[in-house]
Amino acid sequence: MNETTLDEAPVRFDTKIAVLLREDLAAWQRLNVTAFLASGVTAAHPELVGRPYADADGTGYLALLGQPVLVLEGSAQLLRTAHRRAVDxxxxxxxxxxxxxxxxxxAANRAVVAAAPGDRLDLVGIALHGARGRVDKVVKGARLHP
Known part of the structure; x- marks a missing residue:
C-alpha cells in the first residue's frame, strides 16, 4: 500500500490519549486548555507524531498526532479524583x-503549579497517554465533551 492510499481496515490503538476538562469552562478556555494539554502529551511522547502532510499540489503541512485525542469533561471533583488516580x-x-x-x-505557568501541593491544585484540565485500560480507569466517570 502506498502512503496516499486509505486503509479500509479499522485501526485500534493499544494506547489512548485523553484530555479531561472541567465542565464549567468557557468555550475559549476549553479550546486553550485542550491545545496546551495535547502539546504536553506530544512533547512527552514524540513517537506519537505521524508523518508530515502534503496536499495534491505538493504544499507541505506539519505532522499531527497519529492517533485520536479523546476529549472528556467532568466536575472539579472528578478532575481531582482522576489526578489522584493517575499519580497513584x-x-x-x-x-x-x-x-x-x-x-x-x-515560566509563570510553572510557578503557578509549583505554588500548590498536588492535592490542592485548582485543576481545569489534565491530559494523559497510556495503555487503554489504564487511561480508562483514570478517567472513569467522565463523559465525552459535547
Whole structure:
C-alpha cells in the first residue's frame, strides 16, 4: 500500500490519549486548555507524531498526532479524583490550573503549579497517554465533551 492510499481496515490503538476538562469552562478556555494539554502529551511522547502532510499540489503541512485525542469533561471533583488516580498509578500527566489563565508565559505557568501541593491544585484540565485500560480507569466517570 502506498502512503496516499486509505486503509479500509479499522485501526485500534493499544494506547489512548485523553484530555479531561472541567465542565464549567468557557468555550475559549476549553479550546486553550485542550491545545496546551495535547502539546504536553506530544512533547512527552514524540513517537506519537505521524508523518508530515502534503496536499495534491505538493504544499507541505506539519505532522499531527497519529492517533485520536479523546476529549472528556467532568466536575472539579472528578478532575481531582482522576489526578489522584493517575499519580497513584504512576501515569505521567499534563495539568492546567485555573491560575494559568492569568499568566503569559511558560515560566509563570510553572510557578503557578509549583505554588500548590498536588492535592490542592485548582485543576481545569489534565491530559494523559497510556495503555487503554489504564487511561480508562483514570478517567472513569467522565463523559465525552459535547
Amino acid at each position: 498509578r504512576g501515569l505521567p500527566l499534563a495539568v492546567f490550573t485555573a491560575g494559568m489563565f492569568g499568566t503569559g508565559h511558560d
